[in-house]
Amino acid sequence: MKKSSKLIFQKYDTENLINRRAALVTIAKAGVFSVLVGRLAYLQIAENSNYKKLSDKNRITHRFLEPERGIIFDLQGRPMAINKQKYEIIIIKEETRDVEKSLVNLKSLLPHANIDIEKILKEVNSRNKFIPVGIIDDLTWEDFSKINVNIHKLEGIYPQIGFKRYYTQGESHSHLIGYVSPISKNEGESNPLSKLSTAKAGKIGVEKAKDAILRGKLGNKNIEVNASGREIRELDRVNSVQGNYIQLTIDSELQKFCYERLKGLSGSVSVINVKNGDFYALASSPSYDPNIFSKSISNETWENLLSDKYKPLINKSISNQYPPGSTIKPFVALAALESGVNHKETFFCDGKHLIEDTSLESGYKTFHCWKKEGHGNVDMTKAIKVSCDVYFYQIARRIGINKIAEVCKRYGLGEKVFKSLYEEKSGVVPNKQWKLENLGSRWMVGETLSAGIGQGYFLTTAAQLSLALAQLINNGMRLSPKLIYDNETSNIYNERIIADPKYLKIIKNALDEATNAPGGTSYRSRIIGKYKMAGKTGTSQVRAISIKEREEGLIKNKDLPWEKRDHGLFIGYGPTTDPKYAVSVIVEHGGSGSGSAAPIASDIFKYLFEKKLNLKRNEIFNV
Amino acid sequence: MFNQNNLYSSAFAKLQSINYPLLGLIISLFFVGLAALYSISNGDFNSWPLKHSQRFILGLIIFFLVIFFDLRLIFGYAYVIFFLSIISLVIIPFFGIESNGATRWINIAGISLQPSEFVKYTLILALAKYFHSINNDSSFIKTLIIPLIITIVPVLLVITQPDLGTALIILLGGISLFWISGLNYKYFILGVFSILCSLPVLWQYLKDYQKDRVLTFFNPERDPLGNGYHIMQSKIALGSGGIFGKGYMEGTQSHLNFLPEMQTDFIFTMLGEEFGFIGTLLLLLMYAALIMISIRLALKSRSLFSKYLSLGVCNVFFIYVFVNIGMVTGLLPVVGVPLPFISYGGSSMLAVMFGFGLLMNCYINRNIIIEKTNY
Numbered sequence: 001m002k003k004s005s006k007l008i009f010q011k012y013d014t015e016n017l018i019n020r021r022a023a024l025v026t027i028a029k030a031g032v033f034s035v036l037v038g039r040l041a042y043l044q045i046a047e048n049s050n051y052k053k054l055s056d057k058n059r060i061t062h063r064f065l066e067p068e069r070g071i072i073f074d075l076q077g078r079p080m081a082i083n084k085q086k087y088e089i090i091i092i093k094e095e096t097r098d099v100e101k102s103l104v105n106l107k108s109l110l111p112h113a114n115i116d117i118e119k120i121l122k123e124v125n126s127r128n129k130f131i132p133v134g135i136i137d138d139l140t141w142e143d144f145s146k147i148n149v150n151i152h153k154l155e156g157i158y159p160q161i162g163f164k165r166y167y168t169q170g171e172s173h174s175h176l177i178g179y180v181s182p183i184s185k186n187e188g189e190s191n192p193l194s195k196l197s198t199a200k201a202g203k204i205g206v207e208k209a210k211d212a213i214l215r216g217k218l219g220n221k222n223i224e225v226n227a228s229g230r231e232i233r234e235l236d237r238v239n240s241v242q243g244n245y246i247q248l249t250i251d252s253e254l255q256k257f258c259y260e261r262l263k264g265l266s267g268s269v270s271v272i273n274v275k276n277g278d279f280y281a282l283a284s285s286p287s288y289d290p291n292i293f294s295k296s297i298s299n300e301t302w303e304n305l306l307s308d309k310y311k312p313l314i315n316k317s318i319s320n321q322y323p324p325g326s327t328i329k330p331f332v333a334l335a336a337l338e339s340g341v342n343h344k345e346t347f348f349c350d351g352k353h354l355i356e357d358t359s360l361e362s363g364y365k366t367f368h369c370w371k372k373e374g375h376g377n378v379d380m381t382k383a384i385k386v387s388c389d390v391y392f393y394q395i396a397r398r399i400g401i402n403k404i405a406e407v408c409k410r411y412g413l414g415e416k417v418f419k420s421l422y423e424e425k426s427g428v429v430p431n432k433q434w435k436l437e438n439l440g441s442r443w444m445v446g447e448t449l450s451a452g453i454g455q456g457y458f459l460t461t462a463a464q465l466s467l468a469l470a471q472l473i474n475n476g477m478r479l480s481p482k483l484i485y486d487n488e489t490s491n492i493y494n495e496r497i498i499a500d501p502k503y504l505k506i507i508k509n510a511l512d513e514a515t516n517a518p519g520g521t522s523y524r525s526r527i528i529g530k531y532k533m534a535g536k537t538g539t540s541q542v543r544a545i546s547i548k549e550r551e552e553g554l555i556k557n558k559d560l561p562w563e564k565r566d567h568g569l570f571i572g573y574g575p576t577t578d579p580k581y582a583v584s585v586i587v588e589h590g591g592s593g594s595g596s597a598a599p600i601a602s603d604i605f606k607y608l609f610e611k612k613l614n615l616k617r618n619e620i621f622n623v
Numbered sequence: 624m625f626n627q628n629n630l631y632s633s634a635f636a637k638l639q640s641i642n643y644p645l646l647g648l649i650i651s652l653f654f655v656g657l658a659a660l661y662s663i664s665n666g667d668f669n670s671w672p673l674k675h676s677q678r679f680i681l682g683l684i685i686f687f688l689v690i691f692f693d694l695r696l697i698f699g700y701a702y703v704i705f706f707l708s709i710i711s712l713v714i715i716p717f718f719g720i721e722s723n724g725a726t727r728w729i730n731i732a733g734i735s736l737q738p739s740e741f742v743k744y745t746l747i748l749a750l751a752k753y754f755h756s757i758n759n760d761s762s763f764i765k766t767l768i769i770p771l772i773i774t775i776v777p778v779l780l781v782i783t784q785p786d787l788g789t790a791l792i793i794l795l796g797g798i799s800l801f802w803i804s805g806l807n808y809k810y811f812i813l814g815v816f817s818i819l820c821s822l823p824v825l826w827q828y829l830k831d832y833q834k835d836r837v838l839t840f841f842n843p844e845r846d847p848l849g850n851g852y853h854i855m856q857s858k859i860a861l862g863s864g865g866i867f868g869k870g871y872m873e874g875t876q877s878h879l880n881f882l883p884e885m886q887t888d889f890i891f892t893m894l895g896e897e898f899g900f901i902g903t904l905l906l907l908l909m910y911a912a913l914i915m916i917s918i919r920l921a922l923k924s925r926s927l928f929s930k931y932l933s934l935g936v937c938n939v940f941f942i943y944v945f946v947n948i949g950m951v952t953g954l955l956p957v958v959g960v961p962l963p964f965i966s967y968g969g970s971s972m973l974a975v976m977f978g979f980g981l982l983m984n985c986y987i988n989r990n991i992i993i994e995k996t997n998y
Contacts, residue, residue, distance in 0.1 A: 017805045018930055019922060025799065025938065026918055032945050033911055037904060039952045043862045044900035051862025058859065059875045226879035 060235060061095065061225050062130070064196045067216030068163055070243030072177060072206060074252040075280065077618040081177055081207070083163040086294075087144035090132040090198060093124050095225075096156025105153050106135065110143055127197065134182070134198040138164060138295050151230055162198055164294040165207075169252050171287035172259035175315035176250065176483075178205020179293040193218060203293075205315070206248065209420040210484065216243030247485045247620055249278035254615075257607050258283035261600050266310045267587040268317035269604065270466040273615070274573060274582050277470065277479030280615055281604075282463060284316040309563075318417065318424040321459035322586055325538030325593065326387045326521075327571045328408070328454030330507050331468065332396060333380050335407040337503045339399040343380035349390035350374040355397075355445055367393050367449050368550070370539070384510035385520045387537065389453050396452025401443060404451055405431035410497050411468035413460050417481045427464055430457035455541060466584035469535075469571045471497060473579045476504055485617070511536055512576055515598075522570065525598035531613075533605040535572020535583075537593030542566060557591035565589035568596035574605045581608055637690055640987045642920055648913045649964065649979060653679045655906060656965030659894050662872045663886050671886055671967050678969050682976030689980025694988040697981070698752060698928055705749035705773065711738035712780040727784050728970075737970035739781045739789045744978040746797055747935030749773055754804035755928035756995050767810075770801065785830050788958030792942050799938035800931060836956045853883045857951045860896040861903075868899030886967040888959055892951045910944045917979075920986040926993040929985035936978040943975075 043051065072081035089106070096102045103117045113136055124133045135157070139147075147159045165180050167173065180200035187201055188194035193215055201215065202208035219240030224232045258269040262285035271281035288305055305313050314320055337343060351374035357365040369375065369389040375382070383391035396404060408414065414429030428434070430451060432443040450456030460468075463481075471479050476498020498504055511534040514520040521537040543564050549555065557565045568590030573582045583601050590596025653675075660671040689697075697704075711729060719726040720735060728735045753770050774797035781790040802811065826834070860876035869875065874896035876882045885893045895903045914937055921933030940963060947962040949955035961968045963975045 018803060018927075018934075021803050021805065022918060022922060022934055025802065025934070026915075029914060029941050029945075030911075032941075033907060035954070036945070036948050036952070037907060039949075039954055040861070040895070040900055040903045040907075043858060043952060044864055044895065044903065045866055047862045048865040051859050052865070054859045055863035055876055058856075058881050059879050224875070224879070227881045232879060 059224050059226075060222050063132075063221050063223060065219030065221060065237070065240040066162055066196055066199055067193070067218060067240035068242040069165060069180070069200075069216060070214035071245045072214070073245060073247045073620055074250050074255075075248065075278075075615065075617055076251060076253075077247070077620050078168075078252050080167065080169050080173055080248070080250075080252055082166050082168060084166045086137070086162055086164040087139040087141065087159065088137050088162045088198060089135045089139060089147060089157060089159050091120070091124060091135055091157050092132045093127075093129040093156065099124055099156065102155050102157050103135070106147075106157055109146060109150055109153075110136075113139075113143065123197070131195065131197055132158070137198075165200065166294065167290040169256065170291065171289050172256045172283065173250070173252065174205075174287050174290040175284045175317070176205055176248075176255070176282050177290065178202055178207035178209075179290040180207050181293050191215070204423055205421070206246065206484065208422055209418075210246050210486075213246060213486075214243040217241040245620065247617075249273075249280060249482050249485065249617070250282065251280045251612065251615055254608070254612055255281040255283055257281075258604055259285060259287065261603055262587075265587050265590065265596070266316070267585065267590065267597075268315075268320070268462045269586075269600065270317050270462040270584045271604065271608075272466045272470045272479075272481070272582050274470040274473045274479075274579050277467070277481045278617075279463070279466075279481065279483050280581070280612075282315070282317045282483070284314070286310050286312045288312045315423060316586065316588070317462040318421060319461075320586075320588075321425050321427050321461055322567050322569065322588075323456070323458050323540040324413075324454035324460045324465060325540035325567070325569055326389075326454060327465055327536050327538035327569050327584075327593070328452075328458065328460075329384055329387065329392055330472065330511060330536055331408050331411060331413075332392055332404055332452050333384060333507060333510070334472070334498070334503055335403045336380070336395045336399055337506065338407065338499045339403055341380075341395060341398065343506050346377045346379045347383075347391045347394050348374075349376060349378055349388050351390070353390045353393040353449070355449065357446070365446055367446070380506065381510040381513060384507070384536065385513040385517065387514070387521050392452040393449045396448050397445065401448040401451055402431045404448075405429045405434075408468070411471050412481075413464050413468055415464070417461070417463045417467050418483050420484070424463075425461060427461055428457055428459040454538060462584045462586045465569070465571050465586075466582045469573060469584065470582035472504065472507065473573045473582060475501060508534070508576075511572075515572065516576075521594045522572070522598040522602075524594065525570075525602035527574070527602055527606055527609070529609070531575035531577070531605075531609040533572045533574035533583075533602065534576045535570055535598070535601060537598050538569035538571070539592045539594075540567045540569060542589070562589050565591050568593045568598075570594075570597035570601045572598075572601050572605065575609065580613070581605070634691060637987050641690070641983060642916065642986055645913065645916045645920065645979070645983070648909060648916065649976075652909060652913070652964035655894070655909070656890070656962075656967075658871075659890050659965060660886060660967055662874070662897060663877060663890075663893060665878065666872065674969075675967055675972075678972045679964075679976075682972045685973055686976045686980040686983070689977060690984050690987060692984065694929065694984055694991055695993060697748070697984065698755075698993050701748045701752040705745040708738060708742045708745040709777060709780070712742060712777060715780075715784065725784050725786060727786055727789075734969070736973075737968075739777075739784070739786060739793070740970040740974035741977065742777045742781070743789070743793050743796055743939050744936060744974060744981065746774060746777055746793055747800060747932060747939060747978075748981065750797060750800045750804075751928050751931035751935055754800065754931055755926070755993065767806075770797075774798070782828075785833065786959070787829070787833050788946065788960040791958065792939065792946060792960065795942050796935060796939040799942075800935045803931060803934050803938075836958070853889075854951075854953050854957055856881045856883065857889055857892045858953050860892045861952065864896040864899045864902075866900045868895075868897045868902055871897050873897060887961055888947065888957075888966065889951050890966050891948055891962050894965075907948070914941050914944075917982060920982065920989075924985050924989040926991060928993050929989060929991075933982045933985045936982045939978065940975065 068083050071079050074080050093099055099121060103120060107115045120135055144159055167177060180202050183191055183194045183199055183201045191201055193199035202211040217240060219238050221237035222235040224235055226232055258281045262269060262283055265285055267285055269281060269283045272279050349369055351369050351372050353367040354364045375386055375388045378388045378391045408429045414427050416424045416426045418424055435443050447456050451458055467481050476496050478493040478495040478497050480493055514536055515522045515534045516526050516532055522535055527533050568587040570593050571584045573579045583604055585597040585601045587596040657672050657675055660675050661668060664670040715726055715729055718729055720728040720730060727737050727739060750770055757766050778790045778794045781793060856876060860882050874893055876896050877885050877893040882889055882892055917937035921930055921937060924930045943963050946955060946960045950957050961971045
């Protein structure tokens with residue numbers, strides 16, 4: 001052994017040595033094989049369930065299925081908001097190794113498409129990695145098939161078929177119905193659809209008010225995908241559930257007529273059934289095309305809509321508040337009757353009314369009638385017919401602001417008409433307490449006079465005015481205003497809100513005279529024929545007229561800049577013999593009620609009398 | 624000297640003395656590979672399975688050709704054959720075909736061959752002749768210099784291609800022959816020690832992707848979507864196969880393309896997924912049987928050359944199997960070594976048939992005594 005250790009080769013017995021060394025190698029090999037078997041046993045037996053999960057995670061992908069949104073119908077069952085198929089592309093962070101690379105590849109594939117890589121990256125990183133993020137919302141069929149062919153280059157990117165909302169009525173209904181757009185972060189928590197980045201939610205109008213009903217339920221499916229993400233087959237699925245449909249009380253043809261009639265003007269129209277409180281039209285002008293929101297709209301378009309001085313995005317029938325002006329007079333007269341004022345009692349109008357005011361040098365403050373030379377002796381009927389301001393100054397002063405406010409509120413002024421529309425404003429019916437709470441000062445007598453002719457702090461909306469008139473004309477019976485047929489608002493009141501039905505006769509007679517008797521403020525807009533309308537004009541000032549200006553002569557409205565002209569208002573009902581509808585029209589800065597608003601109301605009534613005398617709901621049974 | 628009768632009768636005698644269990648195992652392994660490739664190509668025989676079969680038939684022809692050569696002739700030309708294979712390695716940088724950043728192939732008569740696959744066996748051939756021929760009682764260190772040089776040269780040539788996996792197999796195959804030939808064990812201890820010391824230096828010479836693979840081997844999670852991805856997917860495929868597998872042609876990892884290189888280096892994984900632990904165990908047993916039979920046949924030879932050559936071929940084959948399976952099970956870094964007889968790949972198939980041809984030749988001529996020659 002000693003000798004052999006010095007040798008380079010251990011060679012004392014070649015045969016044995018080779019056998020021994022080969023045996024050692026064989027033992028080593030057997031050892032190695034045992035290790036391999038052990039390793040395989042560990043992977044395939046001990047860790048089997050873990051790897052099975054990982055394998056399933058590899059091949060099975062969970063996808064949410066977008067529900068189809070509920071359809072919105074009009075009174076007659078015409079679909080106004082429907083869903084159209086569209087082709088879209090999404091990306092899922094979890095399923096791509098490099099989001100940016102996939103996006104760059106996509107961009108090079110669709111060079112003309114508007115893909116903001118940075119914006120999408122930000123969106124992708126701000127969400128959970130398994131949530132699909134929309135890249136392109138509405139793709140042409142050509143581009144869609146191009147993506148499908150090149151899908152292997154677009155890791156994590158998937159083309160899919162989705163829905164886009166389509167509004168059949170276009171801009172005439174846009175304020176009312178609203179539109180949908182992607183769910184924002186703060187809406188996300190309460191909206192289960194936010195798990196799907198491509199899902200949309202109503203942003204305004206009925207789409208927002210009834211989003212929970214319209215949105216439906218998410219479906220989901222498990223699909224088997226290959227390594228490049230291509231769908232191989234569907235493993236299981238729970239279908240999405242379409243949202244419930246909604247039927248509105250709106251008659252889309254009437255709504256369209258009203259909108260067309262307002263074209264070129266800034267204003268709104270509200271049409272209500274005086275017998276059941278159903279709103280048949282709520283039009284606002286100018287408007288916008290709601291279908292532009294089904295694609296992502298450019299910043300420029302959005303900015304233009306926002307900065308337009310005619311405010312096309314605002315629903316002027318419920319969200320813009322105006323002093324009611326002389327349209328308040330029938331309700332002030334009603335308050336006077338309730339306070340014991342005899343309608344035959346006359347007041348003398350010499351064109352102005354003075355009240356003491358020690359703060360002024362002259363010791364009194366002058367309130368002017370719109371007619372500088374005055375109306376002479378006026379009773380209640382004449383006062384409404386010719387809209388005499390002096391009469392109402394004196395009446396208002398006698399009965400006080402709180403009585404006026406109480407009656408106005410009873411008829412629905414100063415309160416939201418619809419409970420569900422988020423963008424609706426409530427208006428203001430001022431009284432002493434209101435002023436103290438909101439302005440922190442005491443009520444002044446002069447303010448009662450202003451309120452008596454619908455100026456000052458008074459603010460109403462077109463929808464409120466039409467409802468107030470409808471409740472009066474409906475024999476003073478309270479109405480349940482309705483826009484959407486659903487269970488929530490179906491309560492029918494059987495409550496008389498007029499103190500004495502004989503007052504109604506006086507007011508109706510006065511309104512009839514105002515429209516249909518010569519000298520009435522809306523006489524020029526009267527309807528000659530079997531059916532007639534009756535109503536009250538209103539002109540609400542948007543600026544204070546100085547004493548100096550009054551002395552030098554009033555500037556005519558048409559000589560003023562648009563923003564400073566008076567609003568023109570009109571409220572009316574018809575047919576006079578058996579009233580069915582109440583209409584309110586507001587033309588922003590239209591100059592005067594008789595000149596701008598009454599003719600529109602007249603046209604709407606003519607249309608109603610000719611074509612829509614018996615508007616009835618056409619119920620939807622199967623969708 | 625060679626009359627026809629003689630030739631036929633000697634050929635017949637040779638065919639008769641072939642070890643058929645070994646050939647049977649080889650053919651069985653080929654069929655396992657064929658079945659695997661048939662599954663991978665989704666039942667399309669005309670793609671990989673057909674080519675694989677053609678290559679195997681070509682491999683069988685080489686196998687029988689090698690058998691019919693006189694062992695003494697092979698012994699006589701051992702260095703020449705080795706030298707030719709080294710030449711083919713040397714010319715690769717000038718005439719080779721590049722693919723995936725490595726130049727490993729040369730084109731001979733329209734067929735792409737990977738000379739490094741053959742060098743594994745020609746090196747064994749040359750070393751077997753050398754160790755057969757030296758004076759084993761030599762106490763001179765210089766007797767080690769020539770075999771070291773003929774081992775190191777192909778290893779270095781292959782590393783530069785770069786192909787770390789094949790270079791390692793060549794090196795380990797060569798070293799195994801140093802061991803078999805009876806080199807004093809203290810040199811192995813010395814060798815292992817010096818390799819450990821030189822590792823930091825060798826690290827510098829590795830290509831970036833090779834460093835990545837080694838680093839990823841030690842920590843597969845460091846890059847789960849890059850280099851770690853392959854080994855992770857391989858382990859998932861094997862592990863999800865369970866005991867009985869997902870069923871033939873039902874592997875989801877393989878058929879949905881999560882598994883990389885599944886027709887070549889990762890074919891074992893694919894079999895493991897579809898046939899489970901039972902399948903992988905059976906396959907390992909087939910390889911073990913093949914190796915055991917090879918060792919038994921090798922030790923029957925009377926000449927040292929035959930023993931060295933047979934055991935060397937057997938060792939190279941074993942290293943192949945071990946490195947490949949070790950790699951796909953995550954025990955070894957991913958170095959790109961095919962699974963013999965099963966992986967899709969022409970050169971490796973032809974080379975391994977060449978190797979077993981040599982082994983079988985030694986067995987058939989086990990009683991021939993080869994004189995020592997001058998090395």
